[in-house]
Amino acid sequence: MTIFDDIKELVDVPTAARSYGVEVHRGNMALCPFHRERHPSCKLYADHYYCFGCQAHGDVIKLVQELFSLSAIEAVKQLNSDFGLGLDVDKPPDMEKVNRRRREIAERKAEKARVERMYDTLYKYFALLDRYKIRYAPKAPTEDIDRRYVYAIHNIEYAWYLLETFNRTDTEQQKDIKLEVDRIEREYKRCVEEWGEW
Structure with missing residues (x-):
């Protein structure tokens, strides 16, 4: 494994882009720093970036090279210094x-995935209850409920x-409701199995 591999493993593209002043929007879409634009067209993935406007692309090292007009090794040194990685570039x-x-990094990714799964x-569950509420609402006073x-x-207000x-x-407080989210997940599966999604 080379120093280049280490840097790419340790610093993801969205983090580096934000640190160097790239304006990043929802879904890791960014205003491309390599051409003028008003709407984000550059997609930042964890291991690379790609601009749908100017076709600029590369990994985190290439991003830093292009942003600061550096050689590859200079970009590595810049990332190493700016992110306090403590890598010795010469050995x-x-x-x-x-x-x-x-x-x-793995723990951060796992935590992010856990939070996304909980949400x-x-x-x-809320969307399922909302569909039930709309679709199965009585149409007439004499209709069976x-x-x-x-x-x-009975459950939609609590779900909301x-x-x-x-x-x-915040993340710490979200952990406190993990057991309740696990219960909701089981309840959602039970509802779908018993009644379907509609």
Whole structure:
């Protein structure tokens, strides 16, 4: 593994882009720093970037090279310094530091995936209840009330409350409702299995 591989492993493109002043929007779409534009056309992936406007593309090292007109090794030194990676560019890397940094990155990615899964679970449950509430609402006073409608009416406010609470809290507070999210996930599956999505 070379120093270039280490840098690419330790610093992802969106993080580097933000650090160097690139304006990043939702979905990691950015205003391309290599041509003038008013709407984001540059997609920042973890390991590379691609501009749909000017076709600029590359990895994190290429991004820094292009932003600051540096050679590849100068870009590596810049990233190493700016992100405090502690890699010695002139000798083999300290594998303990590299491995610690890799673990930190893996933990951050796992945490992000966990938070996204929790949000998806809460949102899917709320959306299911909303569909039940709309689709199975009685059309006339004499019509029998569907149990899906009753279930939705009884649970939709709580589902909305959980979703809103989750959106307004930080990562530590989101961990506190993990057990409830797990219960909601089981409940969502039970509803779909018993009544379907409609």
